[in-house]
Amino acid sequence: MKIATPSKAVTARLHQDLLGWFAAAARPLPWREGYLPYHVWVSEIMLQQTQMERGVTYFRRWIKRFPNIATLAAASEEEVLKEWEGLGYYSRARNLHAAAQCMVRDFAGQLPDSLPELLKLPGVGKYTARAIASIAFQQDYPVVDGNVERLFARLFAIDEPVKSPAAQSTIWALAEALLPSGQARQWNQALMEFGALLCGRAAPCCNLCPVTDLCESFQTGTAAMRPVTGEAQKGIVVNFVVAVIVAEQRIYVQQRPAGVRWASLWEFPGGHLEDGAPPAEAVIRAVQEETQFVIETQIPLPVVRHAYTKYRATLYPFLCHLPSPILPTLHTAQNYRWLPLPDLERLAFSAGHRQIISRLSKVSDLNRIAGLPE
Numbered sequence: 001m002k003i004a005t006p007s008k009a010v011t012a013r014l015h016q017d018l019l020g021w022f023a024a025a026a027r028p029l030p031w032r033e034g035y036l037p038y039h040v041w042v043s044e045i046m047l048q049q050t051q052m053e054r055g056v057t058y059f060r061r062w063i064k065r066f067p068n069i070a071t072l073a074a075a076s077e078e079e080v081l082k083e084w085e086g087l088g089y090y091s092r093a094r095n096l097h098a099a100a101q102c103m104v105r106d107f108a109g110q111l112p113d114s115l116p117e118l119l120k121l122p123g124v125g126k127y128t129a130r131a132i133a134s135i136a137f138q139q140d141y142p143v144v145d146g147n148v149e150r151l152f153a154r155l156f157a158i159d160e161p162v163k164s165p166a167a168q169s170t171i172w173a174l175a176e177a178l179l180p181s182g183q184a185r186q187w188n189q190a191l192m193e194f195g196a197l198l199c200g201r202a203a204p205c206c207n208l209c210p211v212t213d214l215c216e217s218f219q220t221g222t223a224a225m226r227p228v229t230g231e232a233q234k235g236i237v238v239n240f241v242v243a244v245i246v247a248e249q250r251i252y253v254q255q256r257p258a259g260v261r262w263a264s265l266w267e268f269p270g271g272h273l274e275d276g277a278p279p280a281e282a283v284i285r286a287v288q289e290e291t292q293f294v295i296e297t298q299i300p301l302p303v304v305r306h307a308y309t310k311y312r313a314t315l316y317p318f319l320c321h322l323p324s325p326i327l328p329t330l331h332t333a334q335n336y337r338w339l340p341l342p343d344l345e346r347l348a349f350s351a352g353h354r355q356i357i358s359r360l361s362k363v364s365d366l367n368r369i370a371g372l373p374e
């Protein structure tokens with residue numbers, strides 16, 4: 001399906017009305033105060049797969065802890081992951097860290113302002129490089145995110161699935177054609193903000209929209225049918241058993257090795273739960289294989305459910321008592337600690353294991369629950 005390039009008159013109206021709307025309605029986001037390149041870059045990485053409100057909270061905390069590229073580059077990976085804890089997709093934090101070190105090494109501690117150089121930074125792809133070049137450095141590059149895809153699909157009645165190559169090529173061509181010279185910072189944000197706030201995913205607020213007369217979907221009563229998304233992907237179900245092992249009022253945690261999902265984050269030991277296997281038996285086996293600890297008492301803790309990338313995970317946590325003395329030489333993890341519960345706050349865990357910790361915090365006496373003598 002070929003979409004005609006909007007006429008000069010339509011383009012001028014879109015510029016006037018959407019830029020006017022943005023000037024009046026733009027949210028006062030912290031990275032919009034001065035548009036410092038470091039702030040714009042961090043916000044763009046942080047907001048991938050993160051809701052705005054949550055992103056703003058993390059952004060403020062992050063900037064307080066790492067106020068500039070130099071402090072981020074000098075931090076340890078553990079400190080960086082701790083600040084990111086709870087946001088998920090931890091490769092984003094590692095990429096920020098690696099990119100900051102690259103900027104200190106190769107760009108005198110500054111964010112490069114050319115698109116080819118931005119594209120060389122870890123974690124910076126086509127969208128992010130253009131967002132930084134246009135929003136931080138006011139260069140004339142269009143950007144297309146999910147909000148722009150949805151807005152264009154409705155405005156211009158695009159009927160192919162928005163992620164299909166055909167629709168992507170149409171949407172990027174429209175974004176190029178509509179970009180007002182010298183106003184990329186405001187225009188790109190206006191499109192994304194308009195898509196997020198007015199032409200939203202659930203139901204577009206057409207009654208507040210200044211361009212209903214230009215919107216083909218509104219004119220034909222088909223806004224609810226777009227964007228066409230194609231078949232919804234079902235999540236892959238995965239189940240795990242997890243052991244919170246208590247000995248001498250301390251809890252065993254181990255650090256995930258490099259090169260695996262959630263590398264360097266901390267976790268409780270455990271393993272996959274096969275279909276049909278009783279979790280209480282599986283946890284004993286999993287702990288023995290992973291740590292060689294022979295646990296005895298297992299008390300089921302509330303089940304934790306969480307989703308990440310394409311997975312829907314269910315964690316079956318157990319509070320376990322280790323009766324024999326702690327023998328560090330027996331476990332197989334490269335890095336491990338035995339810590340009192342409050343000290344777990346200092347380490348970075350994945351979201352699922354952090355949920356287990358928050359439930360543990362409600363257990364007033366771990367030793368008693370785990371069956372140890374008081």
Ligand code: SF4
Binds near residue numbers: 210216217223
């Ligand atoms: S009229 Fe409705 S569907 Fe069309 S652009 Fe405006 S808000 Fe979106």
